[in-house]
Amino acid sequence: MTRTGPERRPTLADVAARAGVSTALVSIVMREAPGASAATRERVRRAADEIGYRPDSRARLLRSSRSRLLGVVFGVQHAFHGDLLTGLYDAAEQAGYELALSAVTPGRGEQPAVDSLLRDRCEALVLLGPQSPAATLTDLATRLPVVVLARPVRSATVDVVRTADDEGMRLAVDHLVALGHRDVVHVDGGRAPGAAERRRGYREALQRHGLPARVVAGGLTEDDGAAAARRLLEGPLPSAVTVFNDRCALGVLDVLRRAGRTVPGEVSVVGYDDSRIARLSSVDLTSVAQDVEQLTTLAVGRALARLDGTPVDRRELVVPPRLVVRSSTAPPS
Amino acid sequence: MTRTGPERRPTLADVAARAGVSTALVSIVMREAPGASAATRERVRRAADEIGYRPDSRARLLRSSRSRLLGVVFGVQHAFHGDLLTGLYDAAEQAGYELALSAVTPGRGEQPAVDSLLRDRCEALVLLGPQSPAATLTDLATRLPVVVLARPVRSATVDVVRTADDEGMRLAVDHLVALGHRDVVHVDGGRAPGAAERRRGYREALQRHGLPARVVAGGLTEDDGAAAARRLLEGPLPSAVTVFNDRCALGVLDVLRRAGRTVPGEVSVVGYDDSRIARLSSVDLTSVAQDVEQLTTLAVGRALARLDGTPVDRRELVVPPRLVVRSSTAPPS
DNA sequence: CTCCTCGTCTAGAACGTTCTAGTCAGGCCA
DNA sequence: TGGCCTGACTAGAACGTTCTAGACGAGGAG
Numbered sequence: 001m002t003r004t005g006p007e008r009r010p011t012l013a014d015v016a017a018r019a020g021v022s023t024a025l026v027s028i029v030m031r032e033a034p035g036a037s038a039a040t041r042e043r044v045r046r047a048a049d050e051i052g053y054r055p056d057s058r059a060r061l062l063r064s065s066r067s068r069l070l071g072v073v074f075g076v077q078h079a080f081h082g083d084l085l086t087g088l089y090d091a092a093e094q095a096g097y098e099l100a101l102s103a104v105t106p107g108r109g110e111q112p113a114v115d116s117l118l119r120d121r122c123e124a125l126v127l128l129g130p131q132s133p134a135a136t137l138t139d140l141a142t143r144l145p146v147v148v149l150a151r152p153v154r155s156a157t158v159d160v161v162r163t164a165d166d167e168g169m170r171l172a173v174d175h176l177v178a179l180g181h182r183d184v185v186h187v188d189g190g191r192a193p194g195a196a197e198r199r200r201g202y203r204e205a206l207q208r209h210g211l212p213a214r215v216v217a218g219g220l221t222e223d224d225g226a227a228a229a230r231r232l233l234e235g236p237l238p239s240a241v242t243v244f245n246d247r248c249a250l251g252v253l254d255v256l257r258r259a260g261r262t263v264p265g266e267v268s269v270v271g272y273d274d275s276r277i278a279r280l281s282s283v284d285l286t287s288v289a290q291d292v293e294q295l296t297t298l299a300v301g302r303a304l305a306r307l308d309g310t311p312v313d314r315r316e317l318v319v320p321p322r323l324v325v326r327s328s329t330a331p332p333s
Numbered sequence: 334m335t336r337t338g339p340e341r342r343p344t345l346a347d348v349a350a351r352a353g354v355s356t357a358l359v360s361i362v363m364r365e366a367p368g369a370s371a372a373t374r375e376r377v378r379r380a381a382d383e384i385g386y387r388p389d390s391r392a393r394l395l396r397s398s399r400s401r402l403l404g405v406v407f408g409v410q411h412a413f414h415g416d417l418l419t420g421l422y423d424a425a426e427q428a429g430y431e432l433a434l435s436a437v438t439p440g441r442g443e444q445p446a447v448d449s450l451l452r453d454r455c456e457a458l459v460l461l462g463p464q465s466p467a468a469t470l471t472d473l474a475t476r477l478p479v480v481v482l483a484r485p486v487r488s489a490t491v492d493v494v495r496t497a498d499d500e501g502m503r504l505a506v507d508h509l510v511a512l513g514h515r516d517v518v519h520v521d522g523g524r525a526p527g528a529a530e531r532r533r534g535y536r537e538a539l540q541r542h543g544l545p546a547r548v549v550a551g552g553l554t555e556d557d558g559a560a561a562a563r564r565l566l567e568g569p570l571p572s573a574v575t576v577f578n579d580r581c582a583l584g585v586l587d588v589l590r591r592a593g594r595t596v597p598g599e600v601s602v603v604g605y606d607d608s609r610i611a612r613l614s615s616v617d618l619t620s621v622a623q624d625v626e627q628l629t630t631l632a633v634g635r636a637l638a639r640l641d642g643t644p645v646d647r648r649e650l651v652v653p654p655r656l657v658v659r660s661s662t663a664p665p666s
Numbered sequence: 667c668t669c670c671t672c673g674t675c676t677a678g679a680a681c682g683t684t685c686t687a688g689t690c691a692g693g694c695c696a
Numbered sequence: 697t698g699g700c701c702t703g704a705c706t707a708g709a710a711c712g713t714t715c716t717a718g719a720c721g722a723g724g725a726g
Contacts, residue, residue, distance in 0.1 A: 009454075011682055022706045027684060037704065052476070057452040058400075059682035062391045062711050076415035085409050086438035098449065101434035105419035116431065119390040121342075143385070222613045254615040257590070280555045282587040344712055355676045360714060370674065392712035395681050 010053045019047035030055055061121060070097045070303060071117030071125040075104045079275060080290075081128045084149060087296030088126065095300055097123075114140065124303035129193055134158075145306035147299045150290075151193040152316070159306065160316040161299045165194045166201030168288040168321035172242045172270040173205035175286070175323055179331045181240040181268065182211055187218035187228045187252060189244030198272065202242055214238070218248050225251025233259055237267060239332040246271035246278045246287055253283070253328070264330035274324050286329040289322045343386045352380035363388055394454060403430045403636060404450030404458045409438045412608060413623075414461045417482060420629030421459065428633055430456075447473065457636035462526055467491075478639035480632045483623075484526040485649070492639065493649040494632045498527045498605075499534030501621040501654035505575045505603040506538035508619070508656055512664045514573040514601065515544055520551035520561045520585060522577030531605065535575055547571070551581050558584025566592055570600060572665040579604035579611045579620055586616070586661070597663035607657050619662040622655045 012023040012030075019026065021044060028035045029044040036044070047053075061067045070092050074081040085101070092099050100120050102113040110132050117125060124145040130137065134155050140146050141157035148160045169186075176184050186202040189195030199215060206213045218228040225248035232238070233255070243249035249271035256263055263269055271278050274289030298317050305312055345356040345363075352359065354377060361368045362377040369377075380386075394400045403425050407414040418434070425432050433453050435446040443465050450458060457478040463470065467488050473479050474490035481493045502519075509517050519535040522528030532548060539546040551561040558581035565571070566588070576582035582604035589600055596602055604611050607622030631650050638645055 013682080023682085024684080024706060024708095025704085027682095028705090031684085033684095035704070040704080054448075054451050056395070056454055056682055057449075058391045058395045058454055059711090060684075062389070062395055062713085063682080063684040065711085067391075076418050079412065082409040082438075085436055086440060089436065089438055089441050101436060103418055103422065103434060105415075105422055107419060108422050115387075116390075118387050121389055121391055222610075222615055226615045251613075251615055277555075280559075280584070282555055282559045282584055282591075346712080356712085357676060357678095357714080358674085360712095361675090364714085366714095368674070373674080389712055392681090393714075395683085396712080396714040398681085 009056075010051045011056070012053075014051055015044065015048045015053050018051060019044045067121045067123055068097050069100050069120065069122045070300065071100045071102065071114075071120065071122030072128070073102050073104060073110060073113045073117065073125065073130065074128045077106075078129065080150075080273060083292050084128055084296055087292045088300065090293075091297045091300035095304055097300070097304075118143070123307055126299050126303060145303050147303050147306075149295060149299050152197065156315070158315070159302045159312075161295055161302060162194075162316070162318060163290040163295065163321050164318045165197035165321070166204065168272060168290075168323075169198045169201030169242060170205040171321065171323040172272075172286075172288055173202055173209070175325065176240045176242070176268060176270065176329065177205075177209050177211070179240075179268070179329060181332050183238040184211065184213075184240045184242060185232065185238040186213070186215045187225060187241060187243040187248060188215050189248070190217065190219050192220050192244065195244055198244060218244050220245060220248060222247050222251035222254070224248050225253075226255045228252060229255035229259075233261075237261065239266075240268040240270070240329070242270045242272075244272060246273045246275040246285060249285055249287075250277060250283065253285070264328055265333055268329040268332070270329060278324075278326070284326045284328060286326045287324050289324050291319050291322065294319050342389075343384045344389070345386075347384055348377065348381045348386050351384060352377045400454045400456055401430050402433050402453060402455045403633065404433045404435065404447075404453065404455030405461070406435050406437060406443060406446045406450065406458065406463065407461045409436045411462065413483075413606060416625050417461055417629055420625045421633065423626075424630045424633035427630075428637055430633070430637075451476070456640055459632050459636060478636050480636050480639075482628060482632050485530070489648070491648070492635045492645070494628055494635060495527075495649070495651060496623040496628065496654050497651045498530035498654070499537065501605060501623075501656075502531045502534030502575060503538040504654065504656040505605075505619075505621055506535055506542070508658065509573045509575070509601060509603065509662065510538075510542050510544070512573075512601070512662060514665050516571040517544065517573045517575060518547045518549060518565065518571040520558060520574060520576040520581060521548050522581070523550065523552050525553050525577065528577055531577060551577050553578060553581060555580050555584035555587070557581050558586075559588045561585060562588035562592075566594075570594065572599075573601040573603070573662070575603045575605075577605060579606045579608045579618060582618055582620075583610060583616065586618070597661050598666055601662040601665070603662060611657075611659070617659045617661060619659045620657050622657050624652050624655065627652050 012026045016023045016026045026044050029041050100117055100122055102117050104110055104113050110130055126147045129150045134153050137153055137158050138155040146158050148158055150162055152162055153160050188199055203213050216228050216231055218224050229252040243252055249269055253269055256267055261267055271285045271287040274287040278285040278287040345359050349356045349359045359377050362374050433450055433455055435450050437443055437446050443463055459480045462483045467486050470491050471488040479491050481491055483495055486493050521532055536546050549561050549564055551557045562585040576585055582602055586602055589596055594600055604618045604620040607620040611618040611620040
């Protein structure tokens, strides 16, 4: 007898009838808008509670021209996107906006994800590390403000908020050189977003120190890192390695240690992302951290500025990274 | 001059005017509903494309009594939830439903997440490993069908879909015993969802084989596993270990290897979840896999059954797990 | 020639809100 | 007494769809 019959959900009219007022007044009370006496406010609220009234956001948004809705497209695979979501929720709430989420999964591309958000009448979109070609994004940006997070995009209409990845690698190299390292190799991220910049930062930093640069192919995953490390073991081992990201660095660490090389004794290793895995006591990887709070705050702020028509000076906002030193780096032996 | 001015979004009426038909007819064409000739269909569709019309899901859902919307609450931290989301998207699409996502973050609890979905007029909710007390969930289920995924809940009104975690540990133990192990220790998950069941499965399996059981405290994270492994190293080492989950197992592996113990040479290790990390060539952990596709299909199916009023025999659906054997287990030396 | 049916199309009312433009009572001032 | 506030409230139109009921021809059956 648990017939959870979908007996029509209570509406404003139901509350109004019960409280003996008009629907308009109930609306006023629910929105905490001015225009109702304290006594009626109390009475209406009680009536609403009694019949379990919940506002219908569909109807609400349909009526009011502004939806105060920010669409976010994220990848279900990326742990870092989870961190960004956390920051975005905070930033959006601060600005009086709600988030509408749409996930990219192995079976659901970016286009369906974006389309569903467009149907939802989002005012602006925030895309986390999108894979779509720049032309697609540029086109999308003619419809509504688009902010791309954590991926550089060359486009006249799309806003970009990202970390200064070249600067991040420069920090890593400077740290290693300051420790006394002279032979630093970079394990590359290939065509992944940010890889080119990180490689460049590595090269420039070494050049500035008058030291030779060497780049070996890597990738995004632990397996890519493991392969790169095996390649390194074939020749004379460098005294330090900078790696495209933490996952890849993990693979490097694993292979080096299994080959009997100690870290940081024989080789120092620096990762990138300061992911949860890097912080584990068993890994404790020196890494370059992205400032999630600033990235997300800026992304939301930029979307709102665009909505308000506030003039914007630069299309691209670049956030400085931070080096987190842990026990995977030490002076060379 | 890139004034992306928010000039009113085109509506049905705009398309209708341009195509020279009524809004009702445009609606018919957009929904691919019967009642329009092929010629007009074509004409309307062209008009819609030309002005870049997109249906407004708010208005659409407001009008039609069914929202065909399934609310999903997930945790931003849990990698496994990403896998579940992937499956849910597929299952929902199959059933002609859309997903409305709401995330739980460190700064945003389950209640706000659920509330936002209720405002969105979801027809049913799917909660991934919720932390809320059973009473809260039971209460929620009086409003609309609620399906809890991947956590056992004792409730008369909430549907549960989960993996037979006891069976999973039984598989792990049977595998180890078949390899010849006689001394198998379990690293526990404490109060985490599923931990009690896994512990029980471990105990029952060993008992069935007439072997002694030993449980040491663990937890959810790599650090918990590392701590447990250090404790194991203090006494005589068992020949095999079953661990609450993969992350924890990773910590166990790391500490054992650093202590110079070979895996699977001296100790075999089995994890739980078959997460991406377990599949990495550098880890290659034998693990118990949850059947994501079946879990998600059943969850969606159960929600729909409840909505249709289809009578349902059992409140709780339990999906059998599968053991994935990799190179972290071998016969004892 | 009339009556029906069928396919195509349209008018207009919903859906549950918010917003605009009021009404109405009471108090204050002259 | 009368006029004018002001605060509390309400009627009714919007928002962009879908749905119901019915209009209008064209064609076929009697």
